[in-house]
Amino acid sequence: MSLLLVDDDQDIRSLLVDLLSLEGFQVDEAENGKVALEKLAENTYRLILLDVMMPVMDGITALKEIRQRYNTPVLMLTARGDDLDRIQGLELGADDYLAKPFNDRELIARIKAILRRTDAKATLGSQHIINFEGLVLNTATKQANYQGHSLDLTTTEFGCLELIIARVNQAVSKDDLSMKVLGKTLSPFDRSIDMHMSNLRKKLPPRENGDVWFKTLRGRGYAMLSNEYAGGGVIL
Known part of the structure; x- marks a missing residue:
């Protein structure tokens, strides 16, 4: 299982x-965003660990390109x-963040x-497909489209x-979304779910009837x- 670790600090890498090798992960390293993009062009990774503060190309710029x-x-x-940095990262599509130093x-x-x-x-099969008023979700491939157009x-x-x-x-609730989607308890002042839902709202196309999704x-x-x-209507 291959991960890409992007950090300019050799000691931290x-x-x-x-640590990750002991957990069974195979890790490729990159010292900045530019090198990370070069490795992504040549390899497939299950996940990217991306530091924010780096020379040459910082993490936020690299995330935009990714x-x-x-x-x-x-x-x-x-x-x-x-x-x-956290808000920018979430707005640009980061899946989660972790503040240094971390456990x-x-x-x-x-x-x-x-x-x-x-x-x-x-x-794949019909049990993996969710249809909801033009939205089609494939829970096996984690892909969604609306009327045939990918939502990315x-x-x-x-x-x-x-x-x-x-x-x-x-x-x-936000607590439920955080636990079931991010796998963590929502802490005070954590805006992760707000940012992901805001991004989702922007990506969903206009509804046929003009109402909000x-x-x-x-x-x-x-x-x-x-x-x-x-x-x-009354929402339970």
């Missing part, structure tokens, strides 16, 4: 390679307390949580969409609306 070409999951490594076990847990939700099952969702955005469709016309429910979370609810 060496420590993480040792998302234009690849759907590979990205775990951003940010400086503790640097909310701007080794938490890093492994985050990686495994992302990989669990991005694993595509080999067997990240795996995290796909997970959010899948969960709120599964509970159509019901409120889905889902509502933000103040203090409750989000609710995907069926046609009969879209114009207004």
